[in-house]
Each structure stands twice: as C-alpha cells, then as structure tokens.
Amino acid sequence: GAVVSQHPSWVICKSGTSVKIECRSLDFQATTMFWYRQFPKQSLMLMATSNEGSKATYEQGVEKDKFLINHASLTLSTLTVTSAHPEDSSFYICSATAGLAGTEQYFGPGTRLTVT
Amino acid sequence: AQSVTQPDIHITVSEGASLELRCNYSYGATPYLFWYVQSPGQGLQLLLKYFSGDTLVQGIKGFEAEFKRSQSSFNLRKPSVHWSDAAEYFCAVGADSWGKFQFGAGTQVVVTP
Numbered sequence: 001g002a003v004v005s006q007h008p009s010w011v012i013c014k015s016g017t018s019v020k021i022e023c024r025s026l027d028f029q030a031t032t033m034f035w036y037r038q039f040p041k042q043s044l045m046l047m048a049t050s051n052e053g054s055k056a057t058y059e060q061g062v063e064k065d066k067f068l069i070n071h072a073s074l075t076l077s078t079l080t081v082t083s084a085h086p087e088d089s090s091f092y093i094c095s096a097t098a099g100l101a102g103t104e105q106y107f108g109p110g111t112r113l114t115v116t
Numbered sequence: 117a118q119s120v121t122q123p124d125i126h127i128t129v130s131e132g133a134s135l136e137l138r139c140n141y142s143y144g145a146t147p148y149l150f151w152y153v154q155s156p157g158q159g160l161q162l163l164l165k166y167f168s169g170d171t172l173v174q175g176i177k178g179f180e181a182e183f184k185r186s187q188s189s190f191n192l193r194k195p196s197v198h199w200s201d202a203a204e205y206f207c208a209v210g211a212d213s214w215g216k217f218q219f220g221a222g223t224q225v226v227v228t229p
Contacts, residue, residue, distance in 0.1 A: 004159065034216055041125075043206065043219045044160075093159070097214040104213055107152075107160040 002028045004096045006108035013084055013115055021079045021111045023094030029074035030096035035067075038091040038110070050077045051099075084115040118143050120209050122220035129197050130228050137192040137223050139207030149190040150208040150217065151181055160206065165213060166190065177201070202227040 003026040013019045023033055031052050036044040048058045048069050056069035068080040081088050091112050097105040119142045129135050141147060148167045152160040164175025171183040181192045190207060207220040
C-alpha cells in the first residue's frame with residue numbers, strides 16, 4: 001500500500017512556542033489530507049480537511065488560528081500548532097488520499113506532541 | 117446525527133481463542149464501513165472495508181466482518197487470535213473511502229498466553 005510519513009514522530013516544546021508537523025505522501029499524489037487528533041485511550045477526532053492549493057476546512061470547535069494547516073504541494077501538508085499550551089499535548093495523525101473515486105485513504109504513524 | 121459506537125473499551129482474549137469486536141453505527145445514507153488496527157508507533161492499518169455486496173467481508177490477517185443493516189452493526193471477528201493481534205482496533209464510517217471518517221472510541225485487545 002501507499003506510504004504516508006510524519007515528521008517528527010515526537011516533539012517536546014515549551015508553552016508559548018510554535019511547532020510544525022509535516023505529513024508527506026511518499027509514493028502518490030495526495031490532493032486531500034486530513035488531520036486528526038487523538039487523546040490517550042480515545043478515538044481520533046477530525047480537526048481539518050486540507051486540499052492542495054486551497055484553504056483548509058476546519059471542523060466545528062477547532063481553532064483555525066491555533067492550528068494552521070498548509071497544503072502547498074501534492075505530497076506535503078503541514079500542521080503548525082501556534083502558541084502551544086499543555087492542553088495541546090496530544091497525538092496528531094494525518095491521512096492522505098488521492099481523492100478520487102475508488103481510492104483509499106492512508107494514515108501516517110502519528111506525531112506525539114508534549115507541551116511543557 | 118452520525119455516530120460510531122464501540123461498546124467494548126477493552127477485551128482480553130487467550131491466544132488461539134476467537135475474537136469478536138462490536139461496532140454499531142448511525143448514518144443517514146448507506147455508509148462505507150471500515151475496521152482499522154493501530155499498533156504502538158505505527159499508523160492505522162486498514163483491515164477491511166464494506167460498502168455493498170456480500171455482507172461478509174474478508175480482510176487481512178485472517179479478520180472478517182459482517183454487515184447487518186437491520187442491526188446497524190459491523191462486527192469484526194477472528195477465529196483464532198495470535199499474540200501479534202494485541203492492538204487497538206477502530207471502527208470507522210464515511211461517505212466514501214477517500215473522504216473524512218468518523219471513528220469509534222476504539223477497543224483495546226489484550227492477548228494472553
């Protein structure tokens with residue numbers, strides 16, 4: 001199957017700083033990428049839908065100014081957590097799809113963010 | 117409203133025994149249904165999916181799932197579990213296979229010797 005990578009796999013940052021997480025589709029062009037957030041022992045919650053070349057669509061309750069998403073190319077989407085606080089600590093997972101009928105969605109391994 | 121319910125948060129099963137994970141959904145239209153497995157440090161791996169056709173779906177790693185429209189269920193089964201099946205399992209629903217999904221809360225499976 002197709003491969004989606006995330007970088008970094010884990011990151012620790014201080015409260016008030018910003019951190020960027022990358023999501024890459026390694027062997028296919030991803031017109032659409034999704035960003036999920038997973039709290040310990042809980043499910044994945046969709047944060048936003050990212051389409052290449054256009055603004056991301058955020059789910060209700062997700063602060064678009066805190067979670068900046070950029071999908072500048074068909075293989076890369078980035079999630080920047082701005083002015084991070086301890087409550088932003090979580091596991092962030094991206095998925096990528098070619099966005100065509102019959103195609104699949106592939107998930108990255110996730111990024112563990114800890115804000116101290 | 118759309119929802120996915122996995123009633124069992126945690127299941128312990130002996131190696132070699134059978135396993136069944138429950139999933140119930142609420143969805144306005146005919147949904148795509150998925151089962152994913154998540155192992156520590158790894159991304160979600162698709163086990164199987166269903167949209168139409170035969171209601172008994174075969175997946176990878178010896179898993180199968182049965183779609184029951186009357187019960188709004190899509191339960192996952194494996195006849196004989198292996199220690200490597202210990203992981204978190206998620207049921208998901210979506211309008212298609214390439215769009216956004218809604219996930220259940222997950223079921224943690226522990227396999228004992």
